[in-house]
Amino acid sequence: xxxxxxxxxxxxxxxxxxxxxxxNNTDEGRSALNELFPHTGKAHLIGITGAxxxxxxxxxNQLALHLRNxxxxxxGNSNQPDEDPWVAIVxxxxxxxxTGGAILxxxxxxxxxxxxxxxxxxxxxxxxxxxxxxxxxxxxVQAMDAAGFNVIMIETVGAGQAEVDIARLAHxxxxxxxxxxxxxxxxxxxxxxxxxxxxxxxxxxxPGVDATExxxxxxxxxxxxxxxxxxxxxxxxxxxxxxxxELNELPWTPPIHKTVAIEGQGIEELVQAIRAHYQYxxxxxxxxxxxCARLQAELDGLLQETLVSRWRSRVPETEYxxxxxxxxxxxxxxxxxxxxxxxxxxx
Amino acid sequence: xxxTRIRVLVAKPGLDGHDRGAKVVARALRDAGMEVIYTGLRxxxxxxxxxxxxxxxxxxxxxxxxxxxxVLVPRVLELMKLNGQENVKVFxxxxxxxxxxxxxLEMGVTAIYGPGTSTEDIVLEIRQAVHGK
Numbered sequence: 001x002x003x004x005x006x007x008x009x010x011x012x013x014x015x016x017x018x019x020x021x022x023x024n025n026t027d028e029g030r031s032a033l034n035e036l037f038p039h040t041g042k043a044h045l046i047g048i049t050g051a052x053x054x055x056x057x058x059x060x061n062q063l064a065l066h067l068r069n070x071x072x073x074x075x076g077n078s079n080q081p082d083e084d085p086w087v088a089i090v091x092x093x094x095x096x097x098x099t100g101g102a103i104l105x106x107x108x109x110x111x112x113x114x115x116x117x118x119x120x121x122x123x124x125x126x127x128x129x130x131x132x133x134x135x136x137x138x139x140x141v142q143a144m145d146a147a148g149f150n151v152i153m154i155e156t157v158g159a160g161q162a163e164v165d166i167a168r169l170a171h172x173x174x175x176x177x178x179x180x181x182x183x184x185x186x187x188x189x190x191x192x193x194x195x196x197x198x199x200x201x202x203x204x205x206x207p208g209v210d211a212t213e214x215x216x217x218x219x220x221x222x223x224x225x226x227x228x229x230x231x232x233x234x235x236x237x238x239x240x241x242x243x244x245x246e247l248n249e250l251p252w253t254p255p256i257h258k259t260v261a262i263e264g265q266g267i268e269e270l271v272q273a274i275r276a277h278y279q280y281x282x283x284x285x286x287x288x289x290x291x292c293a294r295l296q297a298e299l300d301g302l303l304q305e306t307l308v309s310r311w312r313s314r315v316p317e318t319e320y321x322x323x324x325x326x327x328x329x330x331x332x333x334x335x336x337x338x339x340x341x342x343x344x345x346x347x
Numbered sequence: 348x349x350x351t352r353i354r355v356l357v358a359k360p361g362l363d364g365h366d367r368g369a370k371v372v373a374r375a376l377r378d379a380g381m382e383v384i385y386t387g388l389r390x391x392x393x394x395x396x397x398x399x400x401x402x403x404x405x406x407x408x409x410x411x412x413x414x415x416x417x418v419l420v421p422r423v424l425e426l427m428k429l430n431g432q433e434n435v436k437v438f439x440x441x442x443x444x445x446x447x448x449x450x451x452l453e454m455g456v457t458a459i460y461g462p463g464t465s466t467e468d469i470v471l472e473i474r475q476a477v478h479g480k
Contacts, residue, residue, distance in 0.1 A: 012401070
């Protein structure tokens with residue numbers, strides 16, 4: 001039996017092996033993913049991001065517990081998540097920029113989830129990627145999707161302001177804040193807060209929670225209600241109301257939820273908000289558009305990566321080094337160097 | 348473009364709460380370029396074998412200072428074997444009486460590290476054990 005076939009049969013060791021092969025960018029991993037890709041596209045991908053120490057892992061732990069213990073009651077709507085949802089978790093922690101090593105510690109907060117065969121947790125190191133995920137995270141998610149997990153939670157590295165890759169991968173993005181991390185000016189800056197489909201103030205038993213809620217609320221009130229649909233080359237492309245006419249829906253306003261993850265407070269309401277966003281995506285047709293945008297982002301990323309590596313394998317190292325030396329000597333500019341390397345001519 | 352890194356699970360089975368040694372080793376392995384999955388305190392053999400499976404690790408490091416190693420280690424080895432992970436190298440660190448060392452090695456433990464072991468030796472031996480398999 002091929003590795004892909006074993007994964008489809010629900011063999012957990014095969015899935016774990018496949019995740020390693022994909023993470024290591026091997027040909028074997030890629031061909032298995034090719035075989036599995038037709039089986040993907042069913043899972044609800046939930047991204048969880050936020051600053052280090054805001055409680056992302058604890059929140060993931062509670063969300064997974066809640067989803068497993070309180071399955072959604074189906075009301076005949078085929079868009080509803082599964083009755084007995086299988087939950088997979090991909091938790092990304094940073095790699096050292098010096099040694100490439102990493103401590104992956106997200107499982108420490110997820111001990112409540114062990115022993116449940118409907119849950120699969122995989123830790124991964126960012127391996128040099130800067131956007132909050134690793135370059136192969138989407139491949140891991142595809143493998144889990146094909147393996148039959150209905151909900152896949154992706155926890156990013158502790159993110160600051162600009163690590164927004166998760167919004168390109170997930171259907172629903174949770175941005176986790178904690179009291180005392182910033183004022184209302186921080187809250188209107190571009191970046192991570194913009195990508196939130198649901199805002200979470202965790203550690204809501206701490207002082208300053210009201211100020212944080214006010215700051216986030218004022219940010220939402222200042223925001224122009226624009227549907228965020230297309231992303232291209234790393235940026236959102238805002239679509240006007242005309243293009244959106246058939247949707248006939250108000251744009252989604254991110255709700256703010258207060259939680260105390262370690263005590264399980266506010267988790268039920270948060271799960272409801274996630275389900276409401278899932279419903280919203282389906283009812284407005286945004287789901288399909290997000291899927292298209294997600295896959296386009298993936299295609300563009302792979303194209304860039306592959307073009308660069310193909311080109312690089314054709315250029316002799318000596319030629320590359322020679323041009324680099326000319327830049328270092330200030331004989332040519334980096335832009336001139338690019339033209340020389342790509343076209344063989346001067347700028 | 349393929350990039351392979353040694354993945355090691357560092358776990359503390361049983362009930363003792365002294366995790367400094369486990370953290371020192373985890374940090375040393377990280378500095379040696381390995382990816383260390385750290386699971387924290389009070390893990391059961393079931394939790395450890397489940398984590399080792401999901402994470403598809405090359406090696407498992409168990410830190411035990413409670414004296415329960417002759418119960419915990421065979422249980423972890425047994426469960427890992429049931430999961431089809433008999434090739435994964437298992438290392439034990441902590442307070443292990445000399446007379447237990449040969450018995451643990453016989454059960455399939457790759458190496459045992461007592462107090463005073465240099466982290467360089469641990470890194471080297473894990474590398475050798477993983478690449479030699």
